[in-house]
Amino acid sequence: MIPYHSPIVDLYLKGMTDWEGYFTMRLGPDADVASERETLETVLETTAQICRELEPELRAGWHEAARLVDGEVVYPPAIQKAYETLAAAGLVSFGVENAYGGYGLPVWVTNVILQMIARADAGLMTIVGLQAGVADDLQAYASDELKERYLPGFSSGELMGAMDLTEPQAGSDLGAIRTRATETDGEVRLDGEKIFITNGGAGVHLVLARDDDTFEESAGTTSGLSLFLCPRVLPDGSANGLRVVRLEEKLGIHGSPTATIAFDSATAFRVGEKGQGFRAMLTLMNNARLGVAAQGVGIAEAALESAVVYARQRKQFGVPIGEQPLMKNIIARAITALEGSRALLYRACRLLDRNRAIEAMLARGEPNEGERTEWESVFERNQVRIRLLTPLAKYLATETSDDITRMAIQTHGGLGFMSESVPGKLHNDAIITTIYEGTSEIQVSFALKEVGKGALGVVFDEVRQELAGLVRPELQEHAKRVSKGIDQALEAAPALASDMAYALLSAGALAEIMASVIVSSELLLQADADPSRFDVAASWVERRMSDVETRTARIRAGNATLIERCERMIAQAVPE
Numbered sequence: 370m371i372p373y374h375s376p377i378v379d380l381y382l383k384g385m386t387d388w389e390g391y392f393t394m395r396l397g398p399d400a401d402v403a404s405e406r407e408t409l410e411t412v413l414e415t416t417a418q419i420c421r422e423l424e425p426e427l428r429a430g431w432h433e434a435a436r437l438v439d440g441e442v443v444y445p446p447a448i449q450k451a452y453e454t455l456a457a458a459g460l461v462s463f464g465v466e467n468a469y470g471g472y473g474l475p476v477w478v479t480n481v482i483l484q485m486i487a488r489a490d491a492g493l494m495t496i497v498g499l500q501a502g503v504a505d506d507l508q509a510y511a512s513d514e515l516k517e518r519y520l521p522g523f524s525s526g527e528l529m530g531a532m533d534l535t536e537p538q539a540g541s542d543l544g545a546i547r548t549r550a551t552e553t554d555g556e557v558r559l560d561g562e563k564i565f566i567t568n569g570g571a572g573v574h575l576v577l578a579r580d581d582d583t584f585e586e587s588a589g590t591t592s593g594l595s596l597f598l599c600p601r602v603l604p605d606g607s608a609n610g611l612r613v614v615r616l617e618e619k620l621g622i623h624g625s626p627t628a629t630i631a632f633d634s635a636t637a638f639r640v641g642e643k644g645q646g647f648r649a650m651l652t653l654m655n656n657a658r659l660g661v662a663a664q665g666v667g668i669a670e671a672a673l674e675s676a677v678v679y680a681r682q683r684k685q686f687g688v689p690i691g692e693q694p695l696m697k698n699i700i701a702r703a704i705t706a707l708e709g710s711r712a713l714l715y716r717a718c719r720l721l722d723r724n725r726a727i728e729a730m731l732a733r734g735e736p737n738e739g740e741r742t743e744w745e746s747v748f749e750r751n752q753v754r755i756r757l758l759t760p761l762a763k764y765l766a767t768e769t770s771d772d773i774t775r776m777a778i779q780t781h782g783g784l785g786f787m788s789e790s791v792p793g794k795l796h797n798d799a800i801i802t803t804i805y806e807g808t809s810e811i812q813v814s815f816a817l818k819e820v821g822k823g824a825l826g827v828v829f830d831e832v833r834q835e836l837a838g839l840v841r842p843e844l845q846e847h848a849k850r851v852s853k854g855i856d857q858a859l860e861a862a863p864a865l866a867s868d869m870a871y872a873l874l875s876a877g878a879l880a881e882i883m884a885s886v887i888v889s890s891e892l893l894l895q896a897d898a899d900p901s902r903f904d905v906a907a908s909w910v911e912r913r914m915s916d917v918e919t920r921t922a923r924i925r926a927g928n929a930t931l932i933e934r935c936e937r938m939i940a941q942a943v944p945e
């Protein structure tokens with residue numbers, strides 16, 4: 370069995386992270402680092418224990434969907450019980466600062482928690498993940514009055530959060546949002562409809578809407594959008610004009626209610642500045658992207674466990690199927706892919722933590738003038754890296770989750786196809802991860818945009834420095850292979866820079882190349898810190914650097930005429 374609190378989590382918790390630096394930057398020189406770190410350990414161990422205990426009941430209740438009864442969302446019993454258990458342990462709003470009753474946990478710890486919850490039940494994770502994400506966004510952008518009114522409820526678990534972006538005509542393209550916000554004498558009213566809203570019965574909705582006074586001129590863009598907090602119950606206790614119209618029936622994550630929400634002159638409170646809603650929502654969306662990556666890792670971990678346990682016990686041709694070399698290769702490939710996704714996710718989260726700590730230190734005015742400029746430039750470089758790593762982490766972890774759950778079904782043979790099969794449930798849950806919080810295609814397009822702004826150089830420079838710093842002799846050959854991969858990627862990049870259409874056509878390949886290189890470095894760092902990680906690191910580098918060679922050669926050889934070939938093939942295969 371894979372422990373919920375795994376040795377890899379311990380490697381980052383106890384070995385690879387400079388907690389002294391993190392806590393003193395974030396909390397100041399008087400921070401009690403030992404006690405802060407101990408809290409993290411306790412929180413992770415408690416979550417692991419709770420999730421392990423909740424898993425059987427949640428999995429047995431997997432088919433049960435949330436219901437709409439008299440306009441109220443009713444959760445399946447296992448989800449309700451699990452949420453209450455997590456809330457009682459203070460594990461539903463991890464990032465909220467102590468002042469509002471939360472723990473102010475680092476992003477990395479938050480995402481390890483979400484990963485564990487997703488492993489127990491991916492539907493439950495969406496409820497808790499959004500609660501944490503909405504609370505974080507309120508903390509960053511809401512007025513003190515709103516924070517004081519709502520955040521303590523998030524910390525205790527009495528209030529849940531929902532994020533309302535999608536409309537029938539506005540999915541990937543949020544510039545098409547038409548929910549209207551009308552402000553009269555300082556009071557805002559919302560009118561419109563949102564669809565596919567996770568946990569739509571929540572007490573607090575963060576809504577992206579278009580301001581009435583610039584509605585026509587800003588149509589089709591994200592610049593006229595503002596962010597609003599819309600509660601189901603108003604501060605005076607009366608019901609607000611926000612209604613759950615229906616719940617969807619879905620292929621997976623049944624315990625997670627997916628709602629259509631109608632706003633009928635609903636009272637709302639502005640969060641952040643007028644017209645800056647998309648920017649504020651991006652903070653939540655980027656956090657949520659890491660959360661969905663964590664969800665992918667958690668689901669994949671559950672699927673891997675089920676595949677290996679089954680392969681050890683199922684005998685064919687007189688031996689357990691797991692003894693077949695082909696099965697060993699399939700499972701080892703899945704382990705490599707899972708560990709690669711985890712490495713990228715943890716790297717992105719820790720970078721975000723580091724920057725939040727630097728930001729806190731700069732806000733306290735601690736560094737002297739000379740050092741300040743240097744820290745500001747470190748902060749900016751980290752921001753560039755975070756903007757690239759976030760979509761890549763979401764893309765890699767969710768696509769991998771899809772693959773590994775599919776592998777687990779295959780490993781179970783015919784049993785995998787039965788409606789009660791565990792890998793079948795996990796696969797159905799994994800599918801959505803490549804769609805919501807921006808589809809995989811949107812993530813690789815975002816990553817491409819960051820490359821266009823110069824992120825590749827910054828990110829690869831960092832990787833080269835890390836490779837140069839590796840100490841263990843057995844890693845040096847692998848480090849050289851990664852350096853060669855970087856050279857190949859940089860040689861291929863100009864072919865994309867000259868033609869945007871060709872760059873978009875190749876965005877998936879480019880994302881794979883970048884993930885291959887960045888993950889190589891993170892896994893080699895793991896192996897440098899703990900020799901037991903060598904096999905995983907070596908397996909990733911060997912598999913993925915051959916892939917980089919092939920993909921970069923194809924990028925160099927191709928051009929935008931390939932789009933015309935795609936068009937001809939589609940027209941021939943499916944005539945209009």
Ligand SMILES: Cc1cc2nc3c(=O)[nH]c(=O)nc-3n(C[C@H](O)[C@H](O)[C@H](O)COP(=O)(O)OP(=O)(O)OC[C@H]3O[C@@H](n4cnc5c(N)ncnc54)[C@H](O)[C@@H]3O)c2cc1C
Nearest residue numbers: 532533534535540541565566567627804805806807808810
């Ligand atoms: C279960 C579930 C829960 C959800 N929860 C929430 C929530 O809580 N809040 C919320 O606001 N929304 C939520 N959503 C909505 C979700 O974020 C959207 O479904 C998603 O962003 C995709 O939008 P769409 O469904 O309109 O697909 P479309 O945007 O129509 O995309 C269809 C296909 O076209 C591709 N495509 C679109 N544009 C491009 C492009 N420029 N380049 C290449 N390919 C492209 C997409 O990748 C996809 O493959 C949820 C959806 C589901 C199913």
